[in-house]
Each structure stands twice: as structure tokens, then as C-alpha cells.
């Protein structure tokens with residue numbers, strides 16, 4: 001499958017190169033869309049030869065020129081599945097509310113309802129347990145009930161980067177790759 005991998009600003013983004021490799025080893029073609037914050041957590045060169053899309057590709061010039069590519073539409077047409085791993089609390093909130101102020105959130109806002117979108121949240125335990133998170137995940141359930149093929153891969157219990165042990169760590173790579181199919 002053609003997997004569009006969205007990466008957001010969680011410390012779990014440090015495993016992005018391994019996730020890309022695992023998806024490729026499973027036979028998938030991969031392109032990556034990274035939020036600005038996610039780029040803090042991995043070296044671009046470590047992604048190998050996959051195409052890495054950033055916000056600067058969406059707004060490349062000072063002024064729009066008719067006919068220039070519009071990546072959030074083109075990438076949505078290219079992909080068979082959108083996988084966002086890790087999904088930060090911030091991007092979760094944006095997706096659940098239809099906000100689209102960067103390339104990744106625009107891809108989701110324009111996503112073809114017939115194609116699956118899979119999310120692997122990763123955040124601190126307090127964030128995951130917050131009622132805000134519950135309300136936002138309920139919105140995904142509501143979207144599923146009207147035809148969106150959304151799937152959330154629950155986070156797991158681990159000792160997190162902040163030193164706390166608890167729920168919130170991104171699911172392991174094997175689980176995520178299996179969910180893609």
C-alpha cells in the first residue's frame with residue numbers, strides 16, 4: 001500500500017526512522033509529512049530515501065502562482081492510507097475539531113472518506129487521561145459513525161520521557177505496522 005506517514009511533535013518521533021523502515025520492510029511505499037515540531041526529534045537524513053514533506057513545500061513562494069502543486073491535495077490522492085504516528089495531543093485536538101493550519105492537518109481535512117486513517121497517539125499520562133482527550137476521541141467515534149474509516153491505536157504503559165510511568169507511550173512499531181495491514 002501507499003502509506004502517507006504523518007509525524008507530529010512527540011518524543012515518540014525519535015523512532016520515526018525505525019517506523020519508516022518497518023513499513024517498507026512490510027512492503028509498503030512510504031512518504032512522510034512532518035509537522036514543524038516533529039522535526040525537533042529526528043534527523044531528516046535518518047529517514048533514508050523516503051520523500052519528506054514539510055510545511056515549506058505547501059507554501060514554497062512568497063505569492064501563490066496558479067498551477068503550482070498543492071501537496072495536501074496531491075498527497076491525499078496518492079495515499080491508500082494515512083497513518084499518523086505519533087499523534088500529539090495538539091494535532092489530535094486540531095483533527096478532532098477540523099482545524100487545518102499546516103500540511104498534515106490539511107491532508108486530513110481533505111481526506112477521502114473511503115480510505116482509512118490510522119492514529120497512534122503518544123503523550124504524557126496526564127494528557128492522555130484528560131477529559132479533553134476523551135471528548136476529542138469521542139469526536140473520532142462520531143466521525144466513524146458517519147463513514148470515516150478512522151482507527152485509533154491505543155497508547156501503552158511505559159516509563160515516559162518525563163520520568164513518569166503510565167499510559168501514554170506510543171504503541172510499539174509491530175502493532176502499528178500490523179494495523180496498517
Ligand SMILES: Cc1cc2nc3c(=O)[nH]c(=O)nc-3n(C[C@H](O)[C@H](O)[C@H](O)COP(=O)(O)O)c2cc1C
Nearest residue numbers: 008009010011035037038088089090091122123124
Ligand atoms: C521534549 C518534548 C517532548 C514532547 N513530547 C510530547 C508528546 O509525547 N506528546 C505530545 O502530545 N506533545 C509533546 N510535546 C509537546 C508538543 O511538541 C507540542 O504540543 C507541539 O506544539 C506539537 O505540535 P504538532 O502537533 O504540530 O506536532 C513535547 C514537547 C517537548 C519539548
